[in-house]
Amino acid sequence: MATIEDVAREAGVSISTVSYALSGKRAISATTRQRVQDAATKLNYLPHASARMLAANRSHIFAVTAPLHPDTDHSAHMTFAMEVTKAARERDYDTLLLVHKDALEGMKRSAATSLADGIIVLDVDAHDERATLARQLSCPAVFIGIPEDTSGLVCVDLDFEAAAAMAIDRLLDAGRRSIGLISHPEETLVRESNFPLRFRHGFEQHAAERGIDIAVANPTHHRAHEAIAELLERKPDLDAIVLNTNIDVAGSVTAALAGLGRSVPGDVSVVAAGVTFSTLRFPVPFDTIPLDAHASCSAAVDMLARIVENGESPPETTLIPPTYIELGSVARTSATPVAPVTAPAT
Amino acid sequence: MATIEDVAREAGVSISTVSYALSGKRAISATTRQRVQDAATKLNYLPHASARMLAANRSHIFAVTAPLHPDTDHSAHMTFAMEVTKAARERDYDTLLLVHKDALEGMKRSAATSLADGIIVLDVDAHDERATLARQLSCPAVFIGIPEDTSGLVCVDLDFEAAAAMAIDRLLDAGRRSIGLISHPEETLVRESNFPLRFRHGFEQHAAERGIDIAVANPTHHRAHEAIAELLERKPDLDAIVLNTNIDVAGSVTAALAGLGRSVPGDVSVVAAGVTFSTLRFPVPFDTIPLDAHASCSAAVDMLARIVENGESPPETTLIPPTYIELGSVARTSATPVAPVTAPAT
DNA sequence: CTGTTAGCGCGTTCAT
DNA sequence: ATGAACGCGCTAACAG
Numbered sequence: 001m002a003t004i005e006d007v008a009r010e011a012g013v014s015i016s017t018v019s020y021a022l023s024g025k026r027a028i029s030a031t032t033r034q035r036v037q038d039a040a041t042k043l044n045y046l047p048h049a050s051a052r053m054l055a056a057n058r059s060h061i062f063a064v065t066a067p068l069h070p071d072t073d074h075s076a077h078m079t080f081a082m083e084v085t086k087a088a089r090e091r092d093y094d095t096l097l098l099v100h101k102d103a104l105e106g107m108k109r110s111a112a113t114s115l116a117d118g119i120i121v122l123d124v125d126a127h128d129e130r131a132t133l134a135r136q137l138s139c140p141a142v143f144i145g146i147p148e149d150t151s152g153l154v155c156v157d158l159d160f161e162a163a164a165a166m167a168i169d170r171l172l173d174a175g176r177r178s179i180g181l182i183s184h185p186e187e188t189l190v191r192e193s194n195f196p197l198r199f200r201h202g203f204e205q206h207a208a209e210r211g212i213d214i215a216v217a218n219p220t221h222h223r224a225h226e227a228i229a230e231l232l233e234r235k236p237d238l239d240a241i242v243l244n245t246n247i248d249v250a251g252s253v254t255a256a257l258a259g260l261g262r263s264v265p266g267d268v269s270v271v272a273a274g275v276t277f278s279t280l281r282f283p284v285p286f287d288t289i290p291l292d293a294h295a296s297c298s299a300a301v302d303m304l305a306r307i308v309e310n311g312e313s314p315p316e317t318t319l320i321p322p323t324y325i326e327l328g329s330v331a332r333t334s335a336t337p338v339a340p341v342t343a344p345a346t
Numbered sequence: 347m348a349t350i351e352d353v354a355r356e357a358g359v360s361i362s363t364v365s366y367a368l369s370g371k372r373a374i375s376a377t378t379r380q381r382v383q384d385a386a387t388k389l390n391y392l393p394h395a396s397a398r399m400l401a402a403n404r405s406h407i408f409a410v411t412a413p414l415h416p417d418t419d420h421s422a423h424m425t426f427a428m429e430v431t432k433a434a435r436e437r438d439y440d441t442l443l444l445v446h447k448d449a450l451e452g453m454k455r456s457a458a459t460s461l462a463d464g465i466i467v468l469d470v471d472a473h474d475e476r477a478t479l480a481r482q483l484s485c486p487a488v489f490i491g492i493p494e495d496t497s498g499l500v501c502v503d504l505d506f507e508a509a510a511a512m513a514i515d516r517l518l519d520a521g522r523r524s525i526g527l528i529s530h531p532e533e534t535l536v537r538e539s540n541f542p543l544r545f546r547h548g549f550e551q552h553a554a555e556r557g558i559d560i561a562v563a564n565p566t567h568h569r570a571h572e573a574i575a576e577l578l579e580r581k582p583d584l585d586a587i588v589l590n591t592n593i594d595v596a597g598s599v600t601a602a603l604a605g606l607g608r609s610v611p612g613d614v615s616v617v618a619a620g621v622t623f624s625t626l627r628f629p630v631p632f633d634t635i636p637l638d639a640h641a642s643c644s645a646a647v648d649m650l651a652r653i654v655e656n657g658e659s660p661p662e663t664t665l666i667p668p669t670y671i672e673l674g675s676v677a678r679t680s681a682t683p684v685a686p687v688t689a690p691a692t
Numbered sequence: 693c694t695g696t697t698a699g700c701g702c703g704t705t706c707a708t
Numbered sequence: 709a710t711g712a713a714c715g716c717g718c719t720a721a722c723a724g
Binding site: 693694695696697698699700701702703704705706707708 | 709711715717721722
């Protein structure tokens with residue numbers, strides 16, 4: 001309600017002095033600044049958003065595109081949107097939600113009208129149309145997730161390949177030898193959601209490096225039973241499972257194994273890797289290499305803010321190193337451990 | 347990039363003519379309007395958001411406060427946020443996400459700076475602080491959910507009491523006599539989230555009206571087993587269950603009953619009422635009286651837009667009538683049906 | 693029916 | 709270190 005002019009009058013200074021005293025963009029004598037700040041708090045002054053935007057040619061708003069697919073994990077989605085919003089607020093930005101139907105239209109519009117200073121892109125597919133659009137837009141964008149072609153983009157994500165390697169290493173260290181991977185359902189892969197592919201690639205590659213043979217299965221029917229049956233058929237000696245899948249599937253793993261007479265972690269050890277959900281409530285909580293929404297989102301928002309404010313040009317791809325959380329679902333066996341590779345993966 | 351002036355020049359008219367031709371707020375001759383529109387599309391003109399906001403004193407932005415509690419159902423939350431956003435876009439509004447930590451601060455700020463034209467309040471508690479704040483703010487707000495004291499507010503929600511009555515009526519019509527309610531976990535009730543209380547109240551009241559005796563249980567451990575055991579202990583002849591609870595509990599009902607030798611719907615019929623999730627993937631899909639996010643959100647956004655644009659003053663409370671979806675989890679018994687009340691609830 | 697013009701509230705040069 | 713004045717792009721009241 002109170003304008004900058006009211007504050008200036010109250011403090012007995014000029015309008016520009018108020019602006020500078022509050023923004024700190026120019027040196028103001030301590031006493032004057034104090035008077036201005038007192039006046040501002042007294043009048044409960046807050047700059048009119050649109051006026052500030054127009055004058056500064058900056059909206060202090062980031063747009064967030066969060067498409068909702070039929071197979072989208074709403075919980076993960078919400079978590080990422082929230083984390084982006086929190087991270088943005090810490091840097092004095094608000095976030096505008098863009099829904100799928102008009103994800104492209106929304107990006108164009110918020111860029112063309114200067115509604116947003118930047119765009120955060122969530123849930124990125126391998127061949128995401130939003131990547132093509134982002135290259136054309138003058139409005140800076142940061143992707144949380146990594147499309148196949150990252151040229152001209154700025155992308156942040158968990159290092160899924162390192163996470164896969166870390167899961168394998170932990171299981172091998174515990175003496176496990178026959179490892180299976182339960183990946184995401186077909187429908188997620190078909191859409192070319194990219195992170196399951198990157199995880200799987202890292203998994204296969206690191207298994208080859210460590211000289212072990214592995215099996216991969218995609219779950220069906222939103223549960224683990226079929227996938228586990230498939231793994232056991234191909235590797236009857238299966239003694240470890242890596243889960244890079246959704247909560248429904250992961251949550252049914254222990255029951256599915258029990259149904260086949262296998263215990264966790266004794267017969268089969270389990271690691272959940274690159275997942276957003278917690279396994280604490282599972283019958284047996286699983287060791288987890290989390291896909292940490294907070295880490296990815298605050299890194300992404302940080303970059304975007306620096307692009308907007310300082311014109312910085314971050315690298316195309318920033319990979320966040322994985323961390324390992326032990327919850328007791330990996331048990332040591334007496335089997336001879338596989339010899340570590342000469343240069344162990346970090 | 348192109349300004350209104352560019353369009354005016356291109357079309358050979360004045361600036362204000364362009365403004366009126368595009369906004370339609372004044373009658374413009376068809377030929378002129380066409381010239382203006384051609385020029386606009388040719389130059390790819392979109393009004394600069396902040397300039398429009400400042401001049402019109404309207405941001406075309408709604409703020410959405412969506413607090414995240416420990417027991418929050420992320421999926422439902424996301425659905426509501428998305429539905430609000432979609433509904434808003436249909437009326438040419440964008441939505442700003444306000445996170446919990448600074449829900450109050452965010453509301454104040456977006457109102458005081460004229461960042462938002464209105465506020466949508468989600469996940470309302472019985473004694474929600476945001477209600478108090480909304481009464482003081484000059485910025486209009488619409489609540490999706492109903493606090494205890496609605497004075498001076500505008501609230502929209504499913505008619506939970508009618509939903510409870512509808513569930514009872516359906517079960518009685520099918521010849522069921524001994525009905526139990528599984529409500530939300532304690533932690534949700536403690537927070538005074540209001541809709542479980544309204545549902546329960548409607549349930550008890552309608553049961554009394556129809557002259558039947560009922561039992562109510564609150565689940566624990568994120569599953570139905572304990573609640574069902576409790577219901578059976580209190581009503582050994584239990585032949586129907588109404589679920590007004592979360593997806594984890596609802597999803598385990600069939601298994602819990604099976605563990606006690608009861609089948610669905612033969613021995614025990616089940617209705618899920620006032621829930622956001624789908625039961626289609628459950629072992630036995632349940633008849634559902636949905637808490638329809640789309641209906642609530644578009645009604646709320648519609649009201650908010652009309653308050654902002656036309657200065658309308660909607661009623662304090664708008665209840666959305668429930669609908670019933672049959673999925674086969676209610677089976678008819680041969681028992682003598684309870685006589686319908688003289689004036690059946692709608 | 694159309695053009696002219698005065699702000700909207702603020703950030704920021706330019707003088708001082 | 710401070711103040712005066714201009715302009716951001718648009719809307720709306722006022723003229724014609």
